[in-house]
Amino acid sequence: MARNSKKKSLESQYRVLFYLGEGTFGTVKLALHLKTEALVAVKMVEISKKTLKVILVEREILATLNHPNIIRLFQVIVTPGCVNFILEYASGGNLFDLIQEHGPLQEEEAKHIFGQLVASVKYCHNLNIVHRDIKPQNVLLDEERNVKLTDFGLAIKCSPGRLLSRNCGTKRFWAPEILLGEPYDSRKTDVWSLGVLLFFITTGDYPFAGSTLIEFEQKLTTGSCRIPPYISVKLENLIHQILTVPPEKRPSIEDIEKHPWVMKCDI
Ligand code: ADP
Numbered sequence: 001m002a003r004n005s006k007k008k009s010l011e012s013q014y015r016v017l018f019y020l021g022e023g024t025f026g027t028v029k030l031a032l033h034l035k036t037e038a039l040v041a042v043k044m045v046e047i048s049k050k051t052l053k054v055i056l057v058e059r060e061i062l063a064t065l066n067h068p069n070i071i072r073l074f075q076v077i078v079t080p081g082c083v084n085f086i087l088e089y090a091s092g093g094n095l096f097d098l099i100q101e102h103g104p105l106q107e108e109e110a111k112h113i114f115g116q117l118v119a120s121v122k123y124c125h126n127l128n129i130v131h132r133d134i135k136p137q138n139v140l141l142d143e144e145r146n147v148k149l150t151d152f153g154l155a156i157k158c159s160p161g162r163l164l165s166r167n168c169g170t171k172r173f174w175a176p177e178i179l180l181g182e183p184y185d186s187r188k189t190d191v192w193s194l195g196v197l198l199f200f201i202t203t204g205d206y207p208f209a210g211s212t213l214i215e216f217e218q219k220l221t222t223g224s225c226r227i228p229p230y231i232s233v234k235l236e237n238l239i240h241q242i243l244t245v246p247p248e249k250r251p252s253i254e255d256i257e258k259h260p261w262v263m264k265c266d267i
């Protein structure tokens, strides 16, 4: 037993190097795979009542995904009290930190990143998987600034037409129908989050800001966002289309892919 657990333990296979980041559930560290000398990211999630479902969902869904713009899961190692996801390492960090450090992206670069992100979300939706936590912190970049969507802890398998009711994710990225507590089409709420993200990466700001929570909620439910004048006409049109309040009038991920501002990304 001891031999077997040693064989499977984290330290016997990896040298954990340094801290990469932290989210709601996990701490992520860089590690070296001793056998191949490849760098990987280890997402360590403590097992608790609160995290168990997230762990099981992330494990199951990541294992089914295989797309160049989605982070790859190599292995799962369970150590006492902790689950370690061994993931592809994205050396460019996350989009939130990038914008915080360097300011908003030029439209040409945003097009490249957004096009790849749309491709990854379309791939998920076609597999009946919705992410439900699309935000810049969950979009990573590799050394060539290719997108790697990550953090599938709140994802769910959802057939077309099925409505969900549990709100989850981050309020700033919620669609109005989630805020209003209505049953929601999770494909359309993923699309809304993409719109908030697109606004953020091209302006460095959020589309529905307010000095109070009530003001923010009013703006969100009426879809009143002001787009800065330096944004091109095509991009302005795309953002307005995505941030359409009635979900039935909001574009699908396929519609977004066809928009003239979006750089189609063929795999
Ligand atoms: P949580 O589920 O707790 O939100 P995430 O999976 O979103 O955890 O990871 C938290 C942060 O850790 C990310 O925002 C990112 O900065 C960093 N990170 C996560 N995975 C990787 C990875 N594969 N490569 C590089 N950094 C990562």
Ligand code: MG
Residues within 6 Å of the ligand: 023, 024, 137, 138, 151
């Ligand atoms: Mg996260």
